[in-house]
Amino acid sequence: MPATNIAPARQRGAGATADALSVLNSVFGLPGFRGAQEEIVRHVTDGGNCLVLMPTGGGKSLCYQLPSLLREGCGIVVSPLIALMRDQVAGLLESGVKAAVLNSTLSFEEATAVEQRLLAGDLDLLYVAPERLLTPRCLSLLGRAKIALFAIDEAHCVSQWGHDFRPEYIGLSVIAERFPNVPRIALTATADDLTRQEITDRLALAGAPRFVASFDRPNIRYEIVDKQNAQTQLKAFIQQRHSGDAGVVYCLSRAKVEETAIALAKAGIVALPYHAGLDAGRRARHQDRFLNEDGIVIVATIAFGMGIDKPDVRFVAHLDLPKSIEAYYQETGRAGRDGKPSTAWMAYGLSDIVQQRRMIDESTGAEAFKRVSIGKLDALVGLAETANCRRSRLLGYFGESPQAATCGNCDNCLSPPLVRDGKVIAQKLLSCAYRTGQRFGAMHLIDVLIGRLTERVKQFGHERLSVFGIGSELNEKQWRAAMRQLVAMGHLRADSEAFGALKLTDTARGVLKGETEILLREQTSGRDRPSRTKSRRGDLAPAPGNSGQATDANLLGVLRAWRSEVARTRGVPAYVVLHDATIEGIAASRPRTPEALRDIPGIGDKKLERYGRELIELVNGTAS
Template sequence: MANLTPNALSLLNSVFGLPAFRGEQEEIVRHVTDGGNCLVLMPTGGGKSLCYQLPSLLRGGCGIVVSPLIALMRDQVAGLLEAGVKAAVLNSTLSRDEAEAVEQRLLAGDLDLLYVAPERLLTPRCLALLGRARIALFAIDEAHCVSQWGHDFRPEYIGLSVISERFPNVPRIALTATADELTRQEITDRLGLANAPRFVASFDRPNIKYEIVGKQNAQTQLKAFITERHAGDAGVVYCLSRAKVEDTAAALTRAGVPALPYHAGLDARLRARHQDRFINEDGIVIVATIAFGMGIDKPDVRFVAHLDLPKSIEAYYQETGRAGRDGKPSSAWMAYGLSDIVQQRRMIEESDGTEAFKRVSIGKLNALVSLAETTDCRRSRLLGYFGETSNAKCGNCDNCLSPPLVRDGKVIAQKLLSCAYRTGQRFGAMHLIDVLIGRTTERVTQFGHDKLSVFGIGRELNEKQWRSALRQLVAMGHLQSDNEAFGALKLTDSARGVLKGETAVSLREEPANLRNRASRTKSRRGDIASDAAPPGDAGDMALLGRLRAWRSEVARKHGVPAYVVLHDATIDGIASSRPRTPDALRGIPGIGDKKLERYGRDLIALVNAAEG
């Protein structure tokens, strides 16, 4: 196939079964096919892989794809093989004999695409091998890993600068789903792309509903979110610690949710088994540390939930982006509290990073906290972080669906700051709240704080409302935690203006007994879905069930995830349009020449059987 030179649109249709390019895909494909270098920023599910897969088929030689993600390599190669593309991997999962066989195929010109781990590519043996082969292009996937400012820095990625030095005439395309301007600049510097164009697609994922709630009992809140809104759906729950992963998975299982833990402390075989179940079975919820999901190409993840605050907006965007890759309505839900901010700041300050690194990390954390506390459209704030201006309300985040009430918070802020000051700036949130609402705990009386003028001056608010006010003042920068004093809350320089009444303070109002109003509110974008709308009548649903069962059986025989055989959108398209001929089936997005040849007869037979 690599020796053929049809035009890009023809290959897009015949190999991948897609009728047209999306966004800037066509321009990127043309640029790289003509031998140009570039940086591509495109959201998860936006079609990044086609930007290097098609040029690899259009140019002479083999496309070399550098990826740190073994699971993604495996799934992408499986999907390419299903489409009739000659693809292989070269990573640590291969035996010596298997690796040598792949190397011989590369030298013989028998591969269109080869996926290589960065550690393998940088070995003298692999560099020598590539020097003897005919290379169509180099694609550096997950390119943000090259940046020390990125959310997923991988030291081995720095060595990839050797590609531009050793192969200056081979086009290079660096791709990532998320990178702020600082990270973009480091990618271009390290990968020799200083003069290359940048193709930046919109970061908007309109099918994802963003929702952030104040943390009360996080597990109870999570169980309600899943059982009330995503029962039977596949989802990912992120926790910061291994112990919390285990505890949360067990709690969900007791609540009737099929949940599996995933973290580095599990036996490797058990961890792999849990990952395979999540990929291959319907309705599995995986509870994991942030290491999970990189490279998981499962398109029908209906929700991503965070029980702990990520460390940056980039990390939040990357992790939530694993929901709804198929374009259907999905949720990004997070519960967070003041303790999350304190914990993340402590991790940054106790890290081995330079002062510059810590300063940048604190800035990134503050930007995420501002996103969590904003009363404006969350999507606009999220897009603005990546330099994409959007003034319109999205209609698909909690703040747009149930606009929060905002009030003059000057007096509340003054009470809180005065309490922190008069108790010596030595105590955390719970103690300050006890003093404000007049709770005579043992600790309050021990320090004589029940005798202070601020004791009981905040009885108009309950504990939950004071916690919300505390979070907001920390987000505004009027209070900060002192990690050396075990998280004690201290006044910042800006607090002086609040106490003097010179600085205005607006606070989101937290009603005394607030049930998450947005949780049951129907999104105005609730009908956003993939190009092939899901079938609706009973006959369609019956056919859909047969198609899914057939797909599961084929996937089991081939040893691949079901979505590698056919995506949900393709299955939905067949069920709704009921093609009775090969030509009609060929018109369904996702049915290329090879899939028509392999599965056409079976699929038409299933449609005919449904017609009775």
């Protein structure tokens, strides 16, 4: 079987013409480009700069990996996380690409060896941490090497308006200053207009084209439930909907991460904690188990996940409200990278709004930053409270007009909530908050509205108020839902300095006077328990290489076992050896010759050479 040969791509200076599609097929085993990939690849290969916004799983990596193979020199990829570098380099090496990293995990001797390979022209791609790139030693090294391009991955990190700003990214402006003739490609999955502009300014991309792909992830089902007992709700969600699946659960604090991981483990779910408070060795072991084993659930703070390439994460759950729609989109986007049906599930309550507002108010950021942060939080609360299609709301935030008013794959579309005239309810609630002095939180207001004669109610004499007991027609859960929605509409605000006291805003006057229309969403009886994740959309394509054929379950099991053993021997995640879609394609088509195996997406020349004989023997030796 022929070895991978990408020599033509390395000989552009000698006059040879490399064809992007042939390299895509021979190296990565992919039959064609998706979306704007081809236009981006050709633009950068021809020496152009650009900004690429493409959702997680949309194929951003190929947009700089291919030009690095098609241009003279080595592509330099600036990446913020060691895990991202490790996974991508492992995958590239499996495909026969000469790739390496320069980061803090290397010894001096190992780093020196990588530097020598770069200077000798023996690397196609080099992944560098931003803080390493900015050192005088590294800049000097790059100045002496032949550089094909610079790719700034997770480019939103350069913006103070982005959801994951990293100070070390600020210095990356030096790339344009020191290497003005080397093409630069900035890539991110999430960036609003403010963030896009700052990326453009800081990385000197003025005038460069922006390639903005659709932000839609049709295979992900978005679900947001009213938070009651979050851990109990989470356990039920996993056991009923995603038993045995790999997933990520996000919590705001380290303590909550630990508590949740223990609770899941007691329920028989294989769950591991991950946060910055764990020692580095334990974090690494937990991450490796998540990447290499099936059915592991990671419970983590947001420190986990950026750049993780694991394609078969079937769900992402949030037990706390993220900071913004950008953060929510980035984190939920780690589900279903392989294009298969997956779930983004979140439990959300009024306390989440109070907590996030307090964090913003207590931050050391400038007032302008706080205003933008509050606006981003309000947009996310609006997404959580909407009675309409969540996907449409999400796409609209990023400036994208959905093709249809309903997506058929979010909780609001699958189980539409009831909406009723809430003017009287809102007036009662606002009046109660006003007459009690705007000094009390949700629980006390509910006690007054329902007419509970608690010690605290008696302490302040609130049983003598005209609003005492005027809301007995609703229960506690319904009043909490009404409060959240009035906060989301902007008629109430949670005062973080007064321990979550609910205060009237300027717009509350119009509600009290009956001049403002109020529609409140009601929860339907089956709202928290949709059927097992299965998209109702008719436009989801079958897994690549499957072509709708029935998968041979027996052969699939054999292939999975073989892949696990190969991954263990080679010390790489299973999906680096072969993606699920590839082994499912093999199990469906049962190729019996190298030529037929080569036609399976994901089988490039190098993987055919390395694994082809074994795979064909497994197919021929397994009864259908």
